[in-house]
Amino acid sequence: MKYVSYQDYIEHFGEIFEVQAKPSGIHTAPLKAFIDELNFMLSKHSRVFLFRFDLRFADDNILTDNSKIITIFIRRLRRFIEPHYKTKDLAYSWARELEKAKHQHYHFVLMLDGNRINHPQSLCKKIRQIWFEISGGSPYWSKWYCFHRTDDNLRSAAVKHVSYIFKVRGKGYKPKQARDYGHSRMDTRR
Template sequence: MKYISYQEWIEHGGQVYEVQAKPSGIHTQPFKTFLDEFNWMINTHSKVFLFRFDLRFADDNVCLDNSKPMRILFRRLVQRLGRHYKTKDIAYTWSREQEKAKKQHYHCILMMDGNRIRLAHKLCEKIREIWLQISGGSPYWSEEYHFHRSDLNTQSEAIRHCSYIFKARGKGYKPQYAKDYGHSNLRKKAK
């Protein structure tokens, strides 16, 4: 069972993070996995680029019984971005949402070395192209952040904004083999 917190602050790794927990609560374990990836990026790169976007399917009635589209998307995206920006350090997190009467969709977070990427234009083109091939659907852009590892205010703002995708509402209405969350594993690669 996933633990849900209704607190506006979550402690992890000796730090306290402000989150958007109201009204449905926040799944703490996947949020902490995201924080581990976030902190790995900050500890590895002096600047970090964080981009949040949403994905929808062309057909409103799609309800997949697995997470294959997300595996394909991020495998292709990491390969293409790695070649284009000449980096292997690309972190990501995604969440699947579907409420009883609404269509399935995904919220995504992508993080890269901020010294390699300045603008999201090329990144958006690649995401749009890959998602169209996979689903026929469209991405929706949410927010982008560029920050230095010493810029704690922007980091806090980005973390609070991203905490939205870990909200409890909309999770759990899924087939058995579909996942609610997925993450890269850069933090494990370093160990």
């Protein structure tokens, strides 16, 4: 059973983060996994670039029965990022959603070395190209941050902004083979 919180904050390893839990509640385990990914990136890099965007399908009637399409997207994105930004450190979290209108989409948050990238302009072009080639759809740009590891205010703002993707609403409407959430698990790749 997934734990759902309706509180305006979450505690993780002694730190308190403000979150967007209302009105549907928030799944705490995947949110904490995202915070772990962010903290790992901050432990490796003095600055982190964090970018949240949504991936929509061209046809609103598309329903995938597994998570293969997001795996393909990540693989192609990695093939661009590693040589372009000269880094192998690509952390991410994603959420699969199917809202009341029954349009499946993905929320995605990407984290990179902020010393290698500080603006998403060329990254946006490549994300748009990759997602269009895979799905025929287009991304929606949400917000990006680039902050130093000592900037707790911006880090907290980024966590609050990203917490939206872990909301309960829109989750669970999937076949058994599909997942609601995914993470890069950077801390296991040391």
